[in-house]
Amino acid sequence: MDSNPSSAETAQKSIYVSSAVTNAAKILVVGHFAVGKTTFIGSLSEITPLRTEEKMTQASAHVDDLRGVTGKTTTTVALDFGRLTLSDDLVLYLFGTPGQQRFMQLWEDMARGALGALLLVDPARLEETFPVIDLIEGYGLEYAIAVNCFDSAPVYEEAEVREALDLLPDTPVVHCDARDQQSSAKALIALVRHLLERTS
């Protein structure tokens, strides 16, 4: 039986964190709508990326709204995340969510205990990144920029991205292909190196 586990058994087993793991770290993968966050997480995650929803209101706050407005639905935000076992005793969670200001509650939850944030940027839509940077900085998160290289997107020089986004000189800017595991890993490495510099 051990030598030939059924696929069901394997699937059942693989959803859990290894029992030796004692620590969990969290990095946020942020960016505007459709920038490639889910793709990025999927390229690195050892589990099928999961999606869950966060309600945006306190339980009692919207009762009247729901009664009063026909067809109104509660605001929910999708939260995509994946997991990566990095050593015998450490797993890394990657959480991705849109960067709209109206999702503050979710951001608070996400930012708590996060090592830092990787900000995915579409070079053709740089202006959509501004509000996301405001959020990251508002929560005091350290971050690095990963310019997601879309096939059809114009090629931007690092200096252009820096200037357009008004970055600090030491904020890392890397290019990545969110579909590629190695490329995505390299982008995270740039972030973690930066975090280490800021910690020393």
Next chain:
Amino acid sequence: MTGPGEESPVTSDFVRSYVITGGRSLPSSDELALHTLVTLAPDRTLPLGAGPEVKAIWELCSGGYLSVAEVAGHLGLPVGVARLLLTDLSEQGHLLRRAEPPRAQNVDRATLEKVLNGLQSLIG
């Protein structure tokens, strides 16, 4: 009797969550972070009167450690609702947690170095 169409505004996800939690407000993330690892403690008995969501959590968490976010994701529950039910189980002594992740952003170098080494091993 109402038809399915008439019923839908009342049985929105919001109302369902409200019913599951018994109308209680959701706990803050101070209680359980999204990436806190939890599992069922050994030799525990399912509380009498546990609802279907608690039963589902019980079953899922009996298999090993998962993060709070994963419990929510696997069961299709909003994170806040999963957190509340897990907090209940924790307070009743049914849950084990792995060392709480640090809450502030002042992360220790050892963790960062471990993360860095792990990522570097991916790119060979």
